Structures are given as C-alpha cells and as structure tokens.
Amino acid sequence: MTPSVPVQTTVRTPPLAEPSGWHRITLTVNGEQITAEVESRLLLSDFLRDRLGLTGTHVGCEHGVCGACTVLLDDEPVRTCLALAVQCDGVSVRTVESLAPGDAPLTSVQRAFHECHGMQCGFCTPGFVMTATALTEQPERPGPEEVADALGGHLCRCTGYRNIRRAVCQALDERFGE
Amino acid sequence: MKPTPFDYTTARSVAEAVALLADPTRDAKIMAGGQSLIPMLNMRLARPELLVDITRIPELSHLTVDASGALHIGAAVRQSRTAADPAVRRGWPLLAAAIEHIGHPQIRSRGTVCGSLAHHDPAGELPTVARALDARFVITGPRGIRTVRAEDFFVATFSTAVGEDELLLEAVFPPPPAQHGWAFEELTRRHGDFATVAVSVLLERDSVAGTVRSARVVFSGAGPVPVRLPAAEDTLVGTRVGEEALAAARRAALAGLSPSADVHASAAHRRETAAHLLVRACTTAWERC
C-alpha cells in the first residue's frame, strides 16, 4: 500500500475561463430580488436551474421549439433558452416554483392539470402550466383559437394534449365562468 | 447547445449602437428580440464578439401614426405589441394578421417586427407583407441615414440592404388605400411554422366603378426574396374578381412563379399551392373591400 498523500484543499473562485464579459444584474425571481454576476452568454434557463437551483424550469431543445423552458417575464410567457440572463436586468421572472410555494394550496391551473390528468411523464408540464397561468391572468377570457395558439407553443413528447387542453379549459372556466 | 463566449452591452442611444457596430476591433452584432439570433448562438452558427442589445433604446420603442397617416414601427417594438395595437388592427390588418402566423405567443412576446425584417428569412411572414404594403425602411450607420423601399430592401436569403455596420431604425408603412380589402394565406406543416408558401393580397376598390383599382400580390416561400407578381395583379385590375379574373390570376401564378424545392415541398407542389392560395386570398380580399 502506498502511503496516502494528504489532499490539500484550497477554496478559491475560479478565474474567468474565457474572456467573455461579466455583468452584475438585479432581477426579481418569484418575488425575491436577486443580484448576481453573470457571464454574457449564460442562458436564462441555465441561470434559473444551475445558479438559483430552480430546476422546475425544464430544458429540452434549447432552440425555442419545445416550450419546456417557458416562464413568465414581466407576466408574459417567454422561452428562457432564447433569453440571456444578462438581458433580464430589472425584469420580473416567475417560474413554476412561484405557483404553490411550500404548503400553499395549488393554483387553479395546477389543480386542473392534476384533476384532468394533464400530464404523463411531466417533462413538458412546467412550460404548459406557465403558459396556462398567463392565459388565466388575461383581463378577458381568451378565445379557443388563442388558447390553441398558446398551447401550440409547447410540445408534449407523451402526446397528452387532449387532457392538457381539458385542464386549461377547466382553469379558464374557473377563472372566467363557463 | 451553448453559445461561444461574447460580450454584451445595452446600448442607451442609437448613436452609441452605431459607434459600437463601427468599432473595427470587435465583431459586433445587434440583438433585438433574440428569437432568431439566440438559436443561432446556441447552435454556434453565429459567433459574434459583442452583442449590442437595442431593445432599451428609448428612441426605438415608438409605434406611432404620423400626420400623413403612415405607421412607424421602431426597432425595439415587439411583434405581440404590434399585433395587439388598435391603430395597427384598424389601419393595417394585413400586418396584424400576418404576425399572428409567426411562431407562437411565446416567440412573439420577444421577437421584434424590425428584427424579423432585418433577419429576412424568405419563408417569414413579414417580408411579404412589407412588400405588399410598400413599406419603407429607415437605416442608419456611419454614412448617415437613408430610406430604402421594400422592393430594394430584401436582397437574398438572410440578406437585406442593412449593412454589417448599420442599424434598421424603423419600418414605415404608408397609409392604406381608402377602400381596400386584404388577405393573408399560408400553408404550413403545423400552425406557427414558417410558411411553405404564403401570399399577401391587397386590393384597392374603385368606389365609383365598383371594380379593383389597384392590386398587390406578393408571395413568400416562392424565391429568395418576396416575389411580387404583376401578371397576377393585372388580371384583377378593372374586374369584380369573378371566376374569370380568378382563373386568370391562377394561370399567372402557375406561369410566373418558379419556387425551389426543399425538404418541405417540391417545386411543383409549391407552385400549385401558391396558385391555390392566391385564388383563396383574392376572394377573401375582395369580400373585405
């Protein structure tokens, strides 16, 4: 047996690996104000997941097609894989974690997804739920075409669309009356 | 699927943005909504050294109708805001309708009108509409400000009159004809996809004669730039858009279009579809006159 070499531990901030700009941003995430240093090229999706640990926002395609990464930026549904964290200075972000924090009751959208079984594996669910949340927050009930257009911005690999649509309709009924 | 390193800056004025673009030491690129640029960065098809975000420049966020009745859309104005604007819906419904065919609300909430025009995907909706509505493009750069007409703006696939060191300030849409009908028709694999073929039709009605005074017919997905088809327009002018005029317009489209083939459609399929969509669009436009 070779004598074990004592491992020396040093804690240090790694130097910038690449000569890419870093920026200090301040934004509101789920109601909490956050200031962070971010590299220019950091995608908002990676900022949320890797830096803030908010892994409810899922990442599928990373080129804007699947919709799994959708969150609300200043109340509008947006692809976080098509936004840079640095662009979000001063912006308000709401992720799926904002909906029923801790032991809070589920929102009407979450409950509707649960009751209508609007999911199978659940990978696409956070994106759908955030888009549906924006629909229920509109001043007037969106028409069926508008709902279809919004849901069309998401792909469900398990093809659970019927129940997803049913869930969104239930949430809209609850919000606006049938 | 992560971008290569780059620097990022938020330009506070047009002058600052232009100065950054002109800096010979760094390869700078404008970023508007990022809905075409960020996918290209993620796939490393674009590797700029500096991104100049223009969306917070106050001078570029105007969506206004001037004294002459022309609509001005600043470079920072998003597609969703444009399509929802009451003045746009009233005066330029063709523009609002076409925007609703772009991707999905999650894309239009960030994508800008000018970004789509400057990007110029030949399958995009807005270039054909800009051509049909005879839009003007105001461009600035180190050599000053100039205005370019839609027919000269689109040069080739992903290429426009906006130079590498220039910025598209705004798109200007002239006032619509007093009495006009419009239609936007497109074929896509799924709603929200880029057009396989699309057509914009604008008909002006002569209220005395009760016939078409002028017509504009422009296709996308039929070539590397929006294709205007005067031969089809001529068949409509002076008519009440009956069966005969429509059949002639259809023949003009079949004879006059030479689209290319790609994975989405063969050239023949595109041409047939274009002719079919044209007939449908002319009918709708005339009904709206």
Ligand SMILES: Cc1cc2nc3c(=O)[nH]c(=O)nc-3n(C[C@H](O)[C@H](O)[C@H](O)COP(=O)(O)OP(=O)(O)OC[C@H]3O[C@@H](n4cnc5c(N)ncnc54)[C@H](O)[C@@H]3O)c2cc1C
């Ligand atoms: C899933 C998905 C689906 C889509 N579907 C469609 C569709 O069906 N139809 C369609 O037409 N588009 C579609 N798009 C593209 C979308 O509409 C983009 O918003 C648009 O093409 C580009 O606008 P942007 O503001 O996002 O520009 P950016 O992505 O920021 O920029 C695009 C390019 O234009 C340049 N640019 C931007 N603004 C200016 C300016 N003012 N002056 C000079 N250069 C400028 C940039 O440097 C860059 O090269 C889709 C995108 C996605 C992700």
Ligand code: FES
């Ligand atoms: S991961 Fe963002 S849309 Fe697919």
Ligand code: FES
């Ligand atoms: S439930 Fe599996 S991807 Fe939608």
